[in-house]
Amino acid sequence: MLDPRTLAARRDEVAESCRRRGVVVDLDAVIGHQERVAALTTRLQEVYRQRNEHQGRGKRPLEVAERESHAAEGRRLKDEAARLEAEVVEAEKELRTLACTVPNLVHPDAPTGGEADFRVLRHSGTPAHFDFRPLDHLSLAERLSLVDFEGGAKVAGQKFYFLKNEAVLLELALQRFALDVLIDAGFTPFVTPDVARPEILDGIGFDPRGPETQIYSIANEDLCLIGTAEITLGGLYADAILDEDALPLRLAGLSHCFRTEAGAAGRESRGLYRVHQFSKVEMFAITRPEDSEAMHEELVAIEERIFQALEIPYRVIDVASGDLGAPAYRKYDIEAWMPGRGEAGDWGEITSASNCTDYQARRLGIRVRRKATKRNEFAHTLNGTAVALSRAPIAILENHQRADGSIGIPKALQPYFGRDVIGPR
RNA sequence: GGAGAGGUGCCGGAGUGGUCGAACGGGCCUGACUCGAAAUCAGGAGUACUCGCAAGGGUACCGUGGGUUCGAAUCCCACCCUCUCCGCCA
Numbered sequence: 001m002l003d004p005r006t007l008a009a010r011r012d013e014v015a016e017s018c019r020r021r022g023v024v025v026d027l028d029a030v031i032g033h034q035e036r037v038a039a040l041t042t043r044l045q046e047v048y049r050q051r052n053e054h055q056g057r058g059k060r061p062l063e064v065a066e067r068e069s070h071a072a073e074g075r076r077l078k079d080e081a082a083r084l085e086a087e088v089v090e091a092e093k094e095l096r097t098l099a100c101t102v103p104n105l106v107h108p109d110a111p112t113g114g115e116a117d118f119r120v121l122r123h124s125g126t127p128a129h130f131d132f133r134p135l136d137h138l139s140l141a142e143r144l145s146l147v148d149f150e151g152g153a154k155v156a157g158q159k160f161y162f163l164k165n166e167a168v169l170l171e172l173a174l175q176r177f178a179l180d181v182l183i184d185a186g187f188t189p190f191v192t193p194d195v196a197r198p199e200i201l202d203g204i205g206f207d208p209r210g211p212e213t214q215i216y217s218i219a220n221e222d223l224c225l226i227g228t229a230e231i232t233l234g235g236l237y238a239d240a241i242l243d244e245d246a247l248p249l250r251l252a253g254l255s256h257c258f259r260t261e262a263g264a265a266g267r268e269s270r271g272l273y274r275v276h277q278f279s280k281v282e283m284f285a286i287t288r289p290e291d292s293e294a295m296h297e298e299l300v301a302i303e304e305r306i307f308q309a310l311e312i313p314y315r316v317i318d319v320a321s322g323d324l325g326a327p328a329y330r331k332y333d334i335e336a337w338m339p340g341r342g343e344a345g346d347w348g349e350i351t352s353a354s355n356c357t358d359y360q361a362r363r364l365g366i367r368v369r370r371k372a373t374k375r376n377e378f379a380h381t382l383n384g385t386a387v388a389l390s391r392a393p394i395a396i397l398e399n400h401q402r403a404d405g406s407i408g409i410p411k412a413l414q415p416y417f418g419r420d421v422i423g424p425r
Numbered sequence: 426g427g428a429g430a431g432g433u434g435c436c437g438g439a440g441u442g443g444u445c446g447a448a449c450g451g452g453c454c455u456g457a458c459u460c461g462a463a464a465u466c467a468g469g470a471g472u473a474c475u476c477g478c479a480a481g482g483g484u485a486c487c488g489u490g491g492g493u494u495c496g497a498a499u500c501c502c503a504c505c506c507u508c509u510c511c512g513c514c515a
Contacts, residue, residue, distance in 0.1 A: 042475055045484040052484085055443075055496050067495085074495030241472085376472085 002102045003362060004034035004095065010105075017106040020321035022114070030098045037091045044084040051077045104359040106321045107330035117320035118333075124304065125313030127337045127345065128399060136340025137397040138271035141167065143405055144423045146397075147272065159261065159276045166422040170396070170409075171279060171389045173416035175254060178281040178306060178387040185302055187252040187283065192232035194256045195223045200235035203364035205327035205356070214259045229253030230383040233284035239365040241376055247368060248287040248295055252386065255280065271394065273348065278390035285382045288368055289358065292380035296355040299384035300332045303351045306387060309412035312395045313337040315347060328354040336395040350391040353384030 007014055008031045018025050054077055058070050111119045141147040145165050152161035163171055179189050198208040201215060201224055208215045208224045216225040226232055233253045242249070257280050272278075283302065287295045300316060307314050319331040331354045335347035358378035361367070367376040400408040406423035414420050 038475070041484090045475060048484055051495090058443075058495055071495045078495075374470095 002099065002104065002359070004030055004099050007031060007099075007102065008034065014102065014105060017321075018103065020106050020112045021103055021324065022322045023103055025102050027102070030095070030102060033091070033095050033098055037088070037095050040084065040088050040091055044081065044088050047077065047081045047084060051081060103324075103326035104329050104357060106324065107355070109318075110324070110330050111318055111320045112322075113320040114322040115320070117322070118317040119320075121316045121318055121332070123313075123315045124308060125311070125337075127313050127339065130339065130401075130403075132403045134339040134345070134398065134401055136271065137338075137394040139340070140397045140401055140405070140407065141271070144407070144425055146170075146422070149271075157276070159274070161272070161275065166417075167393065169417055170393055170422070173413055173418075174387050174389060174392055175279065175281055177309075177413055177416045179252060179254065181302065181306055181309075182250075182252040182281070182283065182386055185250070185298075187250040190229070190233065190251060190253045192226075192229045192236075192253045192255045194226055194258070196226050196231050196235055197222060198224055200238065200364075201226075201231055203238060204231045204234050204360055205325070205363070206231065213262060216258050216260055225258035226255060227259050228257050228280060228383075229255035229282040230284055233282070234360055234364055234366070234381060234383075237286060237364070237366050241367045241369055242286065242379060244288060244368055244371050247379070248285055248291055251284040251286075253282045253284060255282070257388075272390045273394060275390055278388060280388045281386040283353075283382075283384045283386050286361075286366060287380045287382065289377065289380050292355050292357060292382060295380075295382050296330065296332070296353060299353040299382060300334070303334050303353060303384060303386065307334060307336065307350070307395075309410065310392070310396060311410040311412075312350075312399055314350070319352075325354075327356040327359045329357040329359070330355050336391070336399075338395060338398050339401075340398040348391065348394070350388065350395055351385035354382060356381045356383070 002014065007027065011027055011031065015027055018027070051074075054070075054074060058074070111117050135143075138147075146163065146167035148162040148164055149160075152159075183189060195218065198217075201208040206215055206227060207213055208217060214227055218224065230253075232255065233251045236251075237249070256277060258277050259275075261274055261276060283299055285295050285299065304314075304316065314334050314336045317333050317335060319328075319333055324331050331352060333349050333353075334351040336350045337345060338348040339345040341348050357380050360381045361378040364381075366379045366381065368379045369376055396410070397407055400410065402408060402424075404424040406421050409417050409420050409422065
């Protein structure tokens with residue numbers, strides 16, 4: 001949600017961003033509605049003022065007849081207020097609905113276009129040359145008894161799985177490795193709840209309901225399974241007014257992530273790439289508005305450090321305007337080289353870092369108290385994947401596979417993993 | 426899960442129908458005193474909405490949502506949360 005008043009002030013800029021996103025929104029309707037809500041609110045407050053004045057006159061002892069007519073007038077004012085209140089509530093609800101259709105602004109340097117129009121910012125590493133035909137991660141994992149999708153389907157359904165043997169150790173090693181990198185970088189580590197209230201999801205910009213939702217709801221509870229720790233870490237600071245000196249906040253959250261993947265049938269669905277549950281170490285940052293772009297670069301730099309240490313070839317892309325998602329102002333994805341993907345290997349997204357500017361902060365009520373002006377402003381929030389324990393293992397398995405079917409463990413991970421190879425078996 | 430207690434401003438803590446946006450402490454900010462500081466004294470500090478070019482008005486908010494009443498922090502109902510005890514449990 002963009003603030004309807006800043007929307008009015010920056011109307012043309014917002015319109016241009018919507019155009020670049022390919023989103024059709026009637027901005028003038030939102031602005032007009034905001035004005036109507038303000039006018040209604042003013043009228044309601046005037047009735048409140050009258051009511052207060054009237055009540056002041058009832059504080060002294062009154063004759064019986066006087067008391068009667070006083071009470072009657074009071075009831076009249078109360079009814080009038082109630083009527084207006086209902087109108088205001090209704091109008092505000094509608095305004096919120098309208099305002100929520102307006103996505104965030106888009107960074108001027110982000111490429112314009114759809115999913116395929118990303119800009120490649122840089123490459124790191126070179127895809128390994130195999131003198132044998134490399135397998136995809138699923139075949140590798142099955143040969144080595146690392147995952148059990150059949151068992152997952154048996155107890156929980158399609159796209160759930162068991163990790164087994166070294167895959168379990170690999171998951172834990174990657175978690176711990178990533179956390180160490182983040183702690184070094186000044187992040188405070190968290191293990192967060194795996195569930196959250198719908199308001200929190202909504203504040204972060206996830207739609208907990210509706211047919212296209214990515215979110216599981218828990219029956220008979222007002223709770224959802226989280227799709228990422230971004231939800232819980234952001235929610236942790238909902239309604240906070242933060243001291244300017246306390247920023248930026250760097251938070252690292254380890255959680256399980258649950259996604260329904262509604263409407264994603266058939267899309268790159270093999271193996272661990274797109275599953276209903278996985279673990280993730282997520283970065284979340286809260287900054288002053290002027291610091292968010294630098295923080296965005298910092299988050300990507302950390303992601304790159306992690307994947308360089310894991311010896312995974314990758315490229316960093318600047319996601320195009322049409323593929324950003326409503327909260328994001330700019331998004332950088334890291335795509336790892338996955339030798340087993342497609343016919344002869346392909347790039348696959350393994351992390352994603354977004355600068356959401358004040359879009360989430362506004363909905364969650366995360367503010368900064370400015371020292372100079374003593375005023376409160378909405379903070380900026382950012383999030384980025386340190387390591388997703390579904391996709392990072394794909395990249396490791398596929399890139400570090402050997403002719404004998406074993407998997408080499410990158411040096412940086414060996415102390416965490418405990419040995420230097422998985423298999424062969 | 427059962428029983429009890431409680432949720433008030435930055436913190437502690439009054440307040441059981443109008444005079445309460447809220448006593449009193451503490452902390453914080455400004456000024457006075459001081460060479461400076463401490464102590465002391467005098468002032469000032471919440472959030473949001475709304476009207477206004479502004480200065481400055483107005484309105485709402487005492488866990489949340491309803492209700493009673495001319496009038497609710499105060500009474501009633503529901504829910505959420507916290508604490509203590511019991512039970513259960515990793």
